[in-house]
Amino acid sequence: MKITQAFTFEAAHRLPNVPATHRCHRMHGHSYRVELTLEGEVDPATGFVVDFFDVEAAFGPLREQLDHHTLNEVPGLANPTAEHIAMWIWERSKPALPQLSAVKVFETPYCWAEFSGA
16 A cells, blocks of 8 residues: 655755756745655555655654755755755655655656656
């Protein structure tokens, strides 16, 4: 069974490793959407793979670090591409959510990065 919980946050960033002529080299912002997918057996007693409130509690402190911040200033996100943000979230979420199987980070409704572990 797979379950997914989505979250949003607003943040600014710039991509320092692209050419100066690339439009993402300049500071700009996104309304990000993050989807955390967890996979496992349904617990016969609770009926859950993982309680959604537990997922929210695990991701909440990370969301606080990202929401309404400049991502380049967040430790570990000097080059905050969607790919790096997905890996950053994975590394910090996986210890609290061992059933985590994928992290998707949407920069727009039409483009995203998905990370499923190393």
